[in-house]
Each structure stands twice: as structure tokens, then as C-alpha cells.
Amino acid sequence: MSTRGATARPVRRTTAARRPPARRPSSRRRPAGGGGRGAPGGTWRSWLPLGLVALVVLGVVALVRNTAGPEPVALTGSCTVAGTGLELSAEQAASAATIAAVGRVRGLPQRAVVIALATAQQESTMRNLDYGDRDSLGLFQQRPSQGWGSPEQVTDPVYAAGQFYDGLVEVRGWETRRLTEAADAVQRSAFPEAYQKHAALAEQLTAALTADEPGRLDCRYEPPVPGGRLSQRVTSVAAVVERELGATTTERFGAVEVDPAAGWPTATWAVAHAERLGLRSVSFAGSQWTPVEGWGPADAGPDTVRLELSR
Template identity: 55%
Template sequence: MVVAVLIAAIALVWREEEGTPSGVAGCTVPGSDVTVTTEQAANAATIAAVARSRGLPPRATVIALATAQQESRLRNLDYGDRDSLGLFQQRPSQGWGSEAQVQDPVYSAGKFFDGLVKVPGWETGRLTEVAQEVQRSGFPEAYQQWEPMATALTGALLATSPSALTCGAVPGVAPAPVAERTALVAEAARREAGAPTVETDGTVTIAGAGWPEATWAVTHAERFGLTEVTMDGWRWTPEVGWESTPSTFELPLQLQLS
């Protein structure tokens, strides 16, 4: 699948050497040169969440992230070569699903993993060759260049401690009413992070969630207008990032909206 390069004059210019558009709040992996936008980080976190829900090893996430980076730059595109759409540029005409389905990141990641696990030796095979077995791209070697980036990002998304992925969110980007956004957060958490409970004050709690789910929440903070993510002695805010807060020790993952 070949992604058509359609860049409108008003669009942000993609900086290939850095992997992120300029002038946008983003996420970095400390100790590496990996920098992505919050949109890309959220999509990557969703892909990683789908892999975790299926009990797949980290290698599956690495392959999926490298593939999505090549196909769409980890953006959920509503255009592409011929009828290719979404993160993985899957084609409805080729049996990947409906247009709406392949533009649903959870669905599209699931379809990619459906194909991945059918590839003999995918766990140890060369990344670009394994990805090509699933994607059937016109540029089969292109996936390989993204393996270092995908490996670093996977490590950050699956880390069992805070601050493995450092994100900043643009304040005031979620004008929808709090009640509406709370419902969206709860639904997204149900699909990607665990069973949510909406408390009387609107806080969304996800019992049994770990640090990968907390990182998932941080990557989605801009999308949902989260003002605070709290878990087990740590608190994240867009202004400060993660900081130790002993008063919240042993609290489950909690997401707060303004």
C-alpha cells in the first residue's frame, strides 16, 4: 500500500529528520532522539494497548509501530493511495473492513495483528519482511528504517514506571462539555485500558491498571482535555509532567477532566 502524499498549504510541514510536525506539543522518549506529536503518541499507545489485550509480546508492537509509521506516519488518515485509509492504510476493497472500520485505530490495529500472527516466524523474522507479508506494499524494504524508532517507542509505552514517555499537551484544546468528554474517556478506556468507573465528581478510575495504561492516558490527555492523571504516588499534569506525590500512594489510575 502506498500512501499518497497530499499536503495542503495550511497543513503543518512534516520534518522527516525528526519525525514530527513543527510547532506542536509532543512526546519524547528520554535517552533517545524519538519525538512524536501527541496525536502520533496517542495512536501508538492505542496500537500497543491492542497488542497487550491480545497477550502479544513487545515485538508485535515494534513491528506494528514501524509499519504504521511508514504507512501513515502514525496518523489516522482519511485518504491514501487508491482506497487506502487509516493508520495502516488498509484498503476496504481488499477485504480489510469498511471505510469506518479501517479508520478506527482499535479495529485497524486488531486487523494488522490478525495478519501478523499468521506469518511464520514473525517473532524473530526481519521486521520489514514480516511487515510486508501482512501489508503487501509496493515498497517492501521501507518498513525497516523505522525499527529503531519503533523499538524505543515500544519500550516507553510498555514501561512499568512513570516518565518513560514525556508528553506536553496544549491547554484548552478540548472545548466540548466535561460530561461529553467524560463519556468519551470512559468508552476509550473500556476499549483500550481496562474497565472504567466514573466517580460522582467525574473522575474516571481504572482499577487494576498499570503504568502502560497510565502512559496511555497521558498520550490521550490532549484529545480528551485531561487535566490530571494520578496513580500510586505519582501525578501527571500538562504543565509539569510526572511528579512524585506520596499523598496519592496506592491510589488506582485516575483521570481527571477540567
């Protein structure tokens, strides 16, 4: 709490008469080092609680590292949307896929996703920015000082998209209003008409990310040499899938399988995030994608969305 403008409190001075009498020095001599037997500073029993605390902290850190998702990497790939002239960076495709996934999980119509994607394109070109006007941050350039959340929250794409949708559904008649009017009612931009110019891009992206068919999004990149234990990476990928898609996953050796009810939108989401997740293939319903060859036929296998990790 700020103390600017507050009245200073008077300092109470203690007189000598109020001081307690000086204590006589003890005649007992303390052992050198301040402790008894064992390590200097105390017995081994006095150190035991600190050791247990340290073990617990290390365990929590390891758990977070194993479940919080893959380590951030610099994305170098590019993506195209079939039947359009759209080309996106891997970062933009991943951001768009997350925004669409959050909308689907919330049961919102495609119109909501279109408005959200157009907004993110205007605010950040669908990049998770760590800077902006004043304290604006993230995909939607949300300001922590205006109640959108902490800096860590508004730079979390899942949280940021959820905050935008929360605001959008509170706008009266958002489903039928002009895109730019609905977006600005949430964002309160200094340029309220700016969102409309991204309507066509947002509609094409939404159609590709929510289509119930293969090959609508194709991303290519050179697979890097993976790092870390394979089992830990599988667990991390499963955690990301469950958080963003709300889907049930099964961890296999070197792969994550997703409930087939998730369908093609989940396979498309996985392709958009493949470089971030370190995937070497995505397969579903007789089709398979790889980062080098793109989409093609695949041998019949389990009727699940299968995310195979690089090894």
C-alpha cells in the same frame, strides 16, 4: 450489484384489454385537508407513532454522543520519549499508544508491537490519514476494496490495529523473521524493505509504552477551555479507556479511575491521549503528570490510575 454486461430484459407491455375498469368517483366528499378532527392530514392518533419514533431516535443519538468518545479535536501538543531523542506530535503519540494497547489486550509479545509501530510509521507516519494510494486509508493504509473493512472501520485506530495483528499472527515464524519481512507479509507493499528503517524507533517507543515505570513518555500542550457537561465527558473518557485497554473503570466527579492492575502502561497511554481526552492530570503510585509541568511527585492517594478531566 453491477448490471454492466447483463442482458436487458424485454419490457412487457400491457394492452388496454388487460387494464382493470376505471373506478367510479365516490360520491362521498372528503373533509378539507384530507383528515378528520385535529391536525391537518389526520387525527393526533395517526401522528402518535411518528412522534414516538422521533423520540427513540433522539434518545439513541444522545446515547451515542455520550458514549462514543470525545469529539475529535485538532491536536497541537508534542511528546518526548525519556532517554531517547524521539519527539512526536500528540497525534502520533496517541496513535502509537493505541497500537501498543491493542497488542497488550490481545496478549501479544512486545515483538508484535514493534512490528506494528514500524509498519504504521512507514505507511502513515502514525497519523490516521483519510487519504492514500488508491483507496488506502488510516494508520496502516488498509484498502477497503481488498477486504480490510469499510472506510469507517479502517480509519478507526483500534480496528485497524486489530486487523494488522490478525494478519501478523497468521504469518509463519513472524516472531523470528526480520521485521520488514514480517510486516510486508501482512501489507504486501511495493517497497518490502521500507519497514526495516523504522526498527529502532519502534523498539524505543514500544519500550516506553509498555514499561512498568513512570515518566517514560511526557507530553505537553496548552489545556483548552473544555466544552460540554462534565458528567458526559467523564462517561465518554471511561468508554474510550474500556474499549482500548479492556480495563475496568470507575466514574468519579470529574475523573475516571482505572483498575490498578492496569499499571504504568495505562498511565502512559493516558498521557499519550491526554489532549484528545481533555485531561488536566494523570496520577498513579505517587507520581502525577500535568500538560504544563509534566511528571512530578504527587500526594499519596488511591492506588488507581486516575484521569482527572479539565473543568
